[in-house]
Amino acid sequence: MTLPALPGGTQPLVEQLAAVVAQMPDPSGGPDVAQLEHDLAEVFGVSHVVAVSSGTAALHAALSACGIGPGDEVLVPALSVVMTVAPLAALRAVPVFVDSDPATLDLDYDDAARKVTSRTRAIIPVHLWGRMGDPAALTAFASTRGLAVIEDAAQAAGTARDGKQAGTVGVGCFSMKDGKILWSGEGGFLLTAQPEIAQHAAAFRNHWQQAPAGEAPFSRLATNSRLAAPLAAIALANLRRLPALVERRRAQTRYLLDTLKQASGLVALPSATGEEWNGFAPLLHIDLPSPRRFAQHLAQQGVPNSTGSFRLVPCDTRPMFTGHGRPCRGAADILDHTLAVILTERDAKTTLDRYAAVITHEAAAWAP
Numbered sequence: 371m372t373l374p375a376l377p378g379g380t381q382p383l384v385e386q387l388a389a390v391v392a393q394m395p396d397p398s399g400g401p402d403v404a405q406l407e408h409d410l411a412e413v414f415g416v417s418h419v420v421a422v423s424s425g426t427a428a429l430h431a432a433l434s435a436c437g438i439g440p441g442d443e444v445l446v447p448a449l450s451v452v453m454t455v456a457p458l459a460a461l462r463a464v465p466v467f468v469d470s471d472p473a474t475l476d477l478d479y480d481d482a483a484r485k486v487t488s489r490t491r492a493i494i495p496v497h498l499w500g501r502m503g504d505p506a507a508l509t510a511f512a513s514t515r516g517l518a519v520i521e522d523a524a525q526a527a528g529t530a531r532d533g534k535q536a537g538t539v540g541v542g543c544f545s546m547k548d549g550k551i552l553w554s555g556e557g558g559f560l561l562t563a564q565p566e567i568a569q570h571a572a573a574f575r576n577h578w579q580q581a582p583a584g585e586a587p588f589s590r591l592a593t594n595s596r597l598a599a600p601l602a603a604i605a606l607a608n609l610r611r612l613p614a615l616v617e618r619r620r621a622q623t624r625y626l627l628d629t630l631k632q633a634s635g636l637v638a639l640p641s642a643t644g645e646e647w648n649g650f651a652p653l654l655h656i657d658l659p660s661p662r663r664f665a666q667h668l669a670q671q672g673v674p675n676s677t678g679s680f681r682l683v684p685c686d687t688r689p690m691f692t693g694h695g696r697p698c699r700g701a702a703d704i705l706d707h708t709l710a711v712i713l714t715e716r717d718a719k720t721t722l723d724r725y726a727a728v729i730t731h732e733a734a735a736w737a738p
């Protein structure tokens with residue numbers, strides 16, 4: 371099997387960036403951000419896109435646009451990163467952690483239902499590792515309870531399920547931080563079908579200077595989370611090769627998982643029926659003693675992975691959240707037993723072969 375090459379390499383990206391830099395300084399910010407928003411809207415088939423400085427900023431703007439404020443409760447999976455939850459703290463809203471189902475990685479909707487109160491306003495599904503939950507279950511859960519849906523699709527560009535692209539079920543929030551499939555160094559954007567959400571988010575990212583219809587500029591305090599023009603130019607160049615970037619990531623993931631088929635104590639996690647997964651990170655269930663220590667050991671042996679390299683733990687067990695109810699055991703079980711190998715578009719077969727050899731050897735020899 372050969373990995374699909376990336377057409378044109380990074381040359382178009384360098385040219386696009388050089389053209390923007392040649393026009394700077396430009397206090398108006400130049401046309402690149404608007405062009406990026408236009409092109410993203412076409413690619414995702416949505417009516418409104420607002421580009422911002424990070425995925426965290428996209429979530430912050432989206433939550434603000436959905437009217438989330440002090441004391442509002444928002445359901446969020448414990449199977450998440452602190453970046454999902456930080457904007458809630460900034461808005462003085464209350465995260466209510468929901469468990470996930472180890473069999474599917476999707477939200478545990480029974481647990482979510484138990485945690486709904488009269489103060490619950492929204493739910494943030496997090497498409498961790500690019501895996502997307504069931505969009506029909508999400509929509510049914512939220513609509514019967516009148517909850518806004520803000521998707522954390524930071525890792526999910528290119529994933530779809532049952533014909534629905536990740537980030538188009540609710541207000542979709544993406545990160546373009548270096549390491550994401552669609553990257554610009556730093557950056558983010560949100561997708562929405564609702565013009566008022568887009569207007570609010572556009573005002574929010576720019577100190578309420580371009581206020582929504584019927585409101586005066588600067589009539590409320592907001593923030594600066596604008597995307598810089600050079601980063602928009604990088605994003606534009608990468609957006610043009612997005613299908614190739616997704617195809618390559620899927621092929622890398624397939625190749626590594628195929629190569630690891632015989633590895634002892636490691637079983638590839640299948641994606642769901644109807645899911646077109648972007649292959650963000652090859653996922654394996656670790657059926658070995660002390661599985662988290664095994665992931666850490668692999669990181670030390672040069673195989674970067676979510677739990678071993680970044681010490682990813684359920685968000686509800688972070689020090690600032692402990693003591694607020696029972697820990698989410700499904701999320702802990704998933705993170706303790708999942709090897710999520712971190713890839714980049716540069717990883718060629720030689721790198722993947724090295725990862726596979728290290729993983730296979732260390733799994734066979736594992737005696738903690």
Ligand SMILES: Cc1ncc(COP(=O)(O)O)c(C=O)c1O
Pocket residue numbers: 423424425426427451453454496497498522524525545546547557558
């Ligand atoms: C799942 C998830 N949510 C949110 C974020 C936050 O994005 P950013 O780092 O661009 O603020 C990230 C990326 O780091 C992420 O992976």
